[in-house]
Amino acid sequence: MLIAQISDLHVTAPDARRTTAYDNNARLAAAVAHLNALEPRPDLVLITGDLVNGPKPGEYEALTEILEPLAIPYRIVAGNHDDRDRLRRTFGAANWMPVDGDFIQYAVEEFPVRVLVLDSVVAGKAVGALCERRLAWTAERLAEQPGRPTIVALHHPPFDTGLAFLDTLRCIEGAEELGRLVRAHPNVLAVLCGHTHRQTAVSWNGTYGYVAPSVAYQVALDLTPEPPYRWTEEPSAVALHLVRPDVGLITHLSPVGDYPAKAFS
Numbered sequence: 001m002l003i004a005q006i007s008d009l010h011v012t013a014p015d016a017r018r019t020t021a022y023d024n025n026a027r028l029a030a031a032v033a034h035l036n037a038l039e040p041r042p043d044l045v046l047i048t049g050d051l052v053n054g055p056k057p058g059e060y061e062a063l064t065e066i067l068e069p070l071a072i073p074y075r076i077v078a079g080n081h082d083d084r085d086r087l088r089r090t091f092g093a094a095n096w097m098p099v100d101g102d103f104i105q106y107a108v109e110e111f112p113v114r115v116l117v118l119d120s121v122v123a124g125k126a127v128g129a130l131c132e133r134r135l136a137w138t139a140e141r142l143a144e145q146p147g148r149p150t151i152v153a154l155h156h157p158p159f160d161t162g163l164a165f166l167d168t169l170r171c172i173e174g175a176e177e178l179g180r181l182v183r184a185h186p187n188v189l190a191v192l193c194g195h196t197h198r199q200t201a202v203s204w205n206g207t208y209g210y211v212a213p214s215v216a217y218q219v220a221l222d223l224t225p226e227p228p229y230r231w232t233e234e235p236s237a238v239a240l241h242l243v244r245p246d247v248g249l250i251t252h253l254s255p256v257g258d259y260p261a262k263a264f265s
């Protein structure tokens, strides 16, 4: 199975002020065209949160319009820039979106690999958390199918990335408990996240932790203890996870842009 992961789209309303040099909506449209052109075509696109930049009026309408040409099934994860009610309204017609409950947590069952989508959002805050109810839901789902290859997806990484400022804004409350759950379930092949706008891979509690790059803009790489928070002109990119239940995940980065393959001279 091939899973494409995109993250941190930060779609804006048409008249919004830009926070970088980029038009986030144009970057997402380019990513959608890129995904549609991939060969082989991914089976699933996992969008790991911060679908919009606000939330502000008009953003989810713009998001729907830009995602409309995506020819691959997709599932979304809520991020700190999202609004749960607007997410429910936007994607409520899809049979996978839970329409009630306080959190947007659901299991994706219809592919060879099961995906558990968790909601690490704390309303009004950038930092993430998993409360007892969300952890209990996760434990129940994992107990249901202990032998089935499973991916856990949540917006905020529950692990450090080495990016000091962003590590203060990761999923902190509940992260250790999630780690214990993951360690107790060796069928969890990976924990896939977004939020930091910078690709990072880590080993964590016996599994593979991965943070996808942003479609909108990348945060500058700076591993010093107190780095300034800056963006960089690195291209937006799609992560491609080749899921091999016998191995785990094999991740490749596919930058969005014109990088044609050429014969060696």
Ligand SMILES: [Fe+2]
Residues within 6 Å of the ligand: 008, 010, 049, 050, 081, 195, 196, 197
């Ligand atoms: Fe983000």
Ligand SMILES: [Fe+2]
Residues within 6 Å of the ligand: 049, 050, 079, 080, 081, 155, 194, 195, 196
């Ligand atoms: Fe975020």
